[in-house]
Amino acid sequence: MLSNRPITPSTLGVKDLPWQIEWDKDLCTQCGRCTSVCPVNAIELGVFRKRDIKTPIGLKTKATNEYSVFYGIRQRTDPAYGCIGCSMCNMVCPNNAIRPNRDEGSTTLKFHSDRGGNPRTRGGRRNSGESLLDQIKFMRISMLTDPALDAGRHEFNLTTLLGRVQSPEEGMKTFAENGWKPPVREIYPLVIGGMSFGALSPNMWEGLQMGVAYLNEELGMPVRISTGEGGCPPRLLRSRFLKYVILQVASGYFGWDEIIHAIPEMKVDPCAIEIKYGQGAKPGDGGLLMWYKVNKLIAAIRGVPQGISLPSPPTHQTQYSIEESVAKMIQSMSMAWGFRVPVYPKISASSTSLAVLNNLTRNPYAAGLAIDGEDGGTGAAYNVSMNHMGHPIASNLRDCYNALVQTGKQNELPLIAGGGIGKSGNLAANAAALIMLGASMVQVGKYVMQAAAGCLGSEKDRCNVCNLGICPKGITSQDPRLYRRLDPEKVAERVVDFYLSFDTELKKIIAPLGRSTSLPIGMADALGISDRDAADRLGIKYVV
Amino acid sequence: MCRLFALTSRDPISPMRAIDALNVMKEGHDGSGVGLYLNGLSGPFEELKDCPILSGIFTEAGLRRLDQFIMDKGFKSKFSILYTPHTPPPVGTPVRGTYAAIAYSVPRGWEDMTEAEQGVRLVQMRLDLKKMGEETGDMMVFSFWPDTIVIKEVGDPLEIGQYLLLDRNKDIYARRILAQGRQNTNYAINLYACHPFFIEGVASMTNGENTAFLPIKEYLESRNITGYSGYQSDSEVFTHIAHYATKKLGLDIRAYKHIITPLSDGELAHHPDREFLTDLKRTCRKLIIDGPNCVIGCLPGGHMFMTQDRKKFRPGIVGGKDGIFGFSSEVCGLNAAIPDRDKSKDFQPMHLDTAIVGPDCKEIIQCSQTDQLPRQL
Numbered sequence: 011m012l013s014n015r016p017i018t019p020s021t022l023g024v025k026d027l028p029w030q031i032e033w034d035k036d037l038c039t040q041c042g043r044c045t046s047v048c049p050v051n052a053i054e055l056g057v058f059r060k061r062d063i064k065t066p067i068g069l070k071t072k073a074t075n076e077y078s079v080f081y082g083i084r085q086r087t088d089p090a091y092g093c094i095g096c097s098m099c100n101m102v103c104p105n106n107a108i109r110p111n112r113d114e115g116s117t118t119l120k121f122h123s124d125r126g127g128n129p130r131t132r133g134g135r136r137n138s139g140e141s142l143l144d145q146i147k148f149m150r151i152s153m154l155t156d157p158a159l160d161a162g163r164h165e166f167n168l169t170t171l172l173g174r175v176q177s178p179e180e181g182m183k184t185f186a187e188n189g190w191k192p193p194v195r196e197i198y199p200l201v202i203g204g205m206s207f208g209a210l211s212p213n214m215w216e217g218l219q220m221g222v223a224y225l226n227e228e229l230g231m232p233v234r235i236s237t238g239e240g241g242c243p244p245r246l247l248r249s250r251f252l253k254y255v256i257l258q259v260a261s262g263y264f265g266w267d268e269i270i271h272a273i274p275e276m277k278v279d280p281c282a283i284e285i286k287y288g289q290g291a292k293p294g295d296g297g298l299l300m301w302y303k304v305n306k307l308i309a310a311i312r313g314v315p316q317g318i319s320l321p322s323p324p325t326h327q328t329q330y331s332i333e334e335s336v337a338k339m340i341q342s343m344s345m346a347w348g349f350r351v352p353v354y355p356k357i358s359a360s361s362t363s364l365a366v367l368n369n370l371t372r373n374p375y376a377a378g379l380a381i382d383g384e385d386g387g388t389g390a391a392y393n394v395s396m397n398h399m400g401h402p403i404a405s406n407l408r409d410c411y412n413a414l415v416q417t418g419k420q421n422e423l424p425l426i427a428g429g430g431i432g433k434s435g436n437l438a439a440n441a442a443a444l445i446m447l448g449a450s451m452v453q454v455g456k457y458v459m460q461a462a463a464g465c466l467g468s469e470k471d472r473c474n475v476c477n478l479g480i481c482p483k484g485i486t487s488q489d490p491r492l493y494r495r496l497d498p499e500k501v502a503e504r505v506v507d508f509y510l511s512f513d514t515e516l517k518k519i520i521a522p523l524g525r526s527t528s529l530p531i532g533m534a535d536a537l538g539i540s541d542r543d544a545a546d547r548l549g550i551k552y553v554v
Numbered sequence: 555m556c557r558l559f560a561l562t563s564r565d566p567i568s569p570m571r572a573i574d575a576l577n578v579m580k581e582g583h584d585g586s587g588v589g590l591y592l593n594g595l596s597g598p599f600e601e602l603k604d605c606p607i608l609s610g611i612f613t614e615a616g617l618r619r620l621d622q623f624i625m626d627k628g629f630k631s632k633f634s635i636l637y638t639p640h641t642p643p644p645v646g647t648p649v650r651g652t653y654a655a656i657a658y659s660v661p662r663g664w665e666d667m668t669e670a671e672q673g674v675r676l677v678q679m680r681l682d683l684k685k686m687g688e689e690t691g692d693m694m695v696f697s698f699w700p701d702t703i704v705i706k707e708v709g710d711p712l713e714i715g716q717y718l719l720l721d722r723n724k725d726i727y728a729r730r731i732l733a734q735g736r737q738n739t740n741y742a743i744n745l746y747a748c749h750p751f752f753i754e755g756v757a758s759m760t761n762g763e764n765t766a767f768l769p770i771k772e773y774l775e776s777r778n779i780t781g782y783s784g785y786q787s788d789s790e791v792f793t794h795i796a797h798y799a800t801k802k803l804g805l806d807i808r809a810y811k812h813i814i815t816p817l818s819d820g821e822l823a824h825h826p827d828r829e830f831l832t833d834l835k836r837t838c839r840k841l842i843i844d845g846p847n848c849v850i851g852c853l854p855g856g857h858m859f860m861t862q863d864r865k866k867f868r869p870g871i872v873g874g875k876d877g878i879f880g881f882s883s884e885v886c887g888l889n890a891a892i893p894d895r896d897k898s899k900d901f902q903p904m905h906l907d908t909a910i911v912g913p914d915c916k917e918i919i920q921c922s923q924t925d926q927l928p929r930q931l
């Protein structure tokens with residue numbers, strides 16, 4: 011660079027980028043795989059010129075310059091092409107000649123990633139490493155009268171109920187009178203949360219469905235998966251596997267024509283219907299499926315033209331208010347399946363969670379309430395909403411559970427908690443903590459992507475280009491060149507693997523607490539935390 | 555682990571017989587408490603079958619306050635056993651005052667009330683008295699119900715029994731006796747935490763621990779039923795679940811087992827009552843117990859039962875002969891109390907069983923959860 015070359019405010023050096031590419035000239039075979047695989051074109055082939063000054067001995071002749079040229083990898087510093095640290099370049103490099111390195115001190119890109127007045131949008135979830143759930147300890151272990159159970163050998167019953175459960179008095183009355191019973195499903199407490207067909211690649215979706223089917227049919231674990239908004243492939247709708255699926259209807263109603271039309275041909279009822287209010291954990295931020303993810307298949311399933319962006323509004327805009335909407339939609343969805351399918355809303359954890367819950371407790375058809383905390387992932391969301399909006403899940407869930415306890419409805423309306431579970435890899439511990447705080451079941455999305463498909467996203471703002479259709483792993487892309495990287499069979503295998511290990515770990519947690527015949531929902535006396543305020547707020551023990 | 559012993563007999567017997575059995579199982583309790591439930595009383599109480607009996611411990615002032623309170627409600631004392639020990643109490647037992655069991659005639663107008671209404675009032679009065687006592691420490695009230703005496707004290711069961719001269723007084727001989735020797739475990743010593751627990755004719759006692767205590771307690775408290783309170787012990791919920799099942803849901807005691815330890819879905823699939831039991835399991839899900847327990851209880855009408863947690867982590871044995879049956883947490887207790895029984899007929903309930911002996915004291919009825927239930931509703 012010449013010393014007087016223009017420098018604009020957003021001229022960045024490699025040092026300014028959070029991810030820096032280290033490339034080793036000696037190891038590089040110059041195969042070019044790294045540049046071809048880079049999802050954001052952060053690296054390019056570069057021609058480098060090298061000057062060597064040769065000074066001969068004896069001062070008889072003058073020193074000469076020798077110029078040579080070599081080829082290598084150059085990292086681009088244009089903010090639009092900033093490296094996202096996915097490490098795909100490293101994965102394809104035969105010699106490990108290249109790798110991204112995170113520079114914790116380089117924050118400059120942050121100030122330049124919103125060029126053209128457009129704030130940054132991304133997929134993934136809140137990029138924050140801290141997790142309250144990880145701080146919770148399980149500690150009500152009585153070694154005195156209660157021999158700790160053997161997690162490996164005892165009989166365990168780890169299922170939970172999804173659906174409106176009548177009170178004992180009502181239940182006995184209904185039985186005696188042979189009246190209508192609200193539908194209830196006995197399911198596994200770890201649910202794969204809504205990730206839509208459209209957001210996920212067909213291979214990923216197929217892999218998840220296969221994994222779930224295997225868990226149910228071969229291993230007898232009643233695992234359920236939510237479709238997310240965006241419809242469901244017609245073949246699945248008409249198959250016996252539909253009973254493992256929670257169909258989601260969201261504010262965009264994408265794919266619902268297809269579903270409604272398939273009702274007469276459905277062989278089995280779906281597990282449940284989830285009505286989504288608020289996209290993920292971010293109320294007020296609608297989802298957006300960008301045009302390049304809307305290929306022929308997605309267009310057909312969603313019933314929209316190909317190649318157009320699909321914004322789903324943040325709220326159900328055909329309805330007047332959330333109370334009215336919740337009541338109406340629950341009623342009409344229940345009706346559509348002859349009141350045989352549980353219907354429940356999913357909302358972002360927020361200050362109105364309690365209000366919604368109160369409405370639901372008085373609605374005999376409401377089958378539960380799902381709340382998604384601030385760490386919940388979303389599709390394309392604005393960076394600012396992703397990082398700074400929403401309500402932490404633990405206290406929101408706790409408030410809801412306590413409200414149910416006060417009215418004596420705590421086994422009647424199941425609470426489903428989601429958002430940030432397993433964000434540092436502690437899936438079973440986080441799930442158990444939420445269950446003991448009052449959740450009947452928990453939902454995970456990102457953990458599933460990470461564990462079952464090798465999603466590269468981390469809490470350090472790594473990758474997170476899910477919304478752009480360039481997912482380097484082929485998880486969230488509709489481009490066959492990308493998603494063929496993902497083997498659905500392998501995804502299914504990993505789904506089964508992590509469910510089985512979750513199951514073992516959950517038993518390892520609850521067995522020493524003396525629980526095995528029923529899920530320890532609301533067993534808050536077993537929890538402790540070393541943060542006094544958190545302990546007070548959650549009503550658990552303060553321990554240091 | 556506490557030790558439990560219960561007797562059901564056709565003829566009234568001394569509570570000391572149960573206490574002697576507890577004494578044989580002495581290594582299992584540390585003298586941190588003893589509790590006695592007596593039902594089917596003999597002597598003058600037998601003539602006063604319909605009169606609620608108040609049992610508890612009172613100071614002089616407490617007795618005066620009690621008289622005033624009870625008179626204001628229109629009750630009249632009919633017969634009482636008041637015993638104020640003059641000997642020094644056994645080591646570890648405080649000097650408390652008067653141990654009392656007082657039978658009252660109900661006030662005018664009560665005859666017109668339903669049994670349920672009467673029950674709620676009696677429970678409420680007991681709670682009011684308990685609360686009054688807690689304020690000043692002059693009263694401790696354990697039960698207020700016809701044909702029922704409950705005694706609780708801190709100390710070694712045998713020493714307490716001798717100290718209270720339980721053997722001498724034929725008026726407190728009873729046909730059904732529950733006795734517990736307490737082993738203090740997780741919680742501080744508190745007389746109200748002493749078994750057996752009692753509510754409206756339903757009494758039970760438990761050894762072991764109930765790890766599902768908190769959610770069950772919260773659930774019971776939220777039922778808004780008078781008397782579902784206290785819970786100084788994690789085992790008190792067993793009594794209330796039995797009360798809830800039999801009195802509020804109108805179920806048979808055999809269904810109790812299906813509430814606290816329901817069958818697995820696989821077992822239910824082939825059960826003749828699967829529809830009813832699935833409903834029961836779902837609606838009563840919050841009442842599922844966990845943790846190791848053996849529950850021994852007594853119901854209004856005089857049925858005595860024993861049942862186990864799902865894992866059967868606690869021992870329990872029932873045996874006896876025509877006219878008298880014992881329920882014990884260990885066989886040595888049973889041997890001490892009824893040595894001349896046919897031991898081959900002893901029954902140790904397993905994880906699916908409930909053992910019941912009716913007031914006729916004829917035989918042990920063994921019920922398994924896999925059996926068809928009598929029609930419940």
Ligand code: SF4
Nearest residue numbers: 048093094096097099
């Ligand atoms: S780490 Fe990923 S984004 Fe960065 S250069 Fe390598 S392939 Fe490209």
Ligand code: SF4
Nearest residue numbers: 465466467473476481
């Ligand atoms: S690997 Fe794919 S799904 Fe994971 S963060 Fe990157 S783009 Fe998103």
